[in-house]
Amino acid sequence: MNKLLRDMINTGKVRSFINNVMVETENKKSHDKLVEEILRIMEENDLYVKLEKCKWNVREVNFLEVVIEPDGIKMEEEKVKAVLN
Numbered sequence: 001m002n003k004l005l006r007d008m009i010n011t012g013k014v015r016s017f018i019n020n021v022m023v024e025t026e027n028k029k030s031h032d033k034l035v036e037e038i039l040r041i042m043e044e045n046d047l048y049v050k051l052e053k054c055k056w057n058v059r060e061v062n063f064l065e066v067v068i069e070p071d072g073i074k075m076e077e078e079k080v081k082a083v084l085n
Helices: 006-010 028-044 077-084
Strands: 014-017 020-023 061-063 066-069 072-075
Touching (some): 020 028, 020 061
16 A cells, blocks of 8 residues: 555655555545545555445544544543553
8 A cells, every 4th residue: 555655645645554544634625636546546456445444534533542633643532541540
């Protein structure tokens, strides 16, 4: 994925980790355009997504036990509670 999406990753708007791709843009129009480009590249390389595993147009994502949001990265609330207790 990193090799296929290298140019987009270098812009800082796309992140890839194994079989996960995250897109971060300023507005819906540029987001949709970038997602379409990613899907086109994936299809050209015989890679496909499972729609039930996709999250579209969300402001925060739980990923590898952290929450990624526009303001930054934080620990999942349940993890913080477990440590405090």
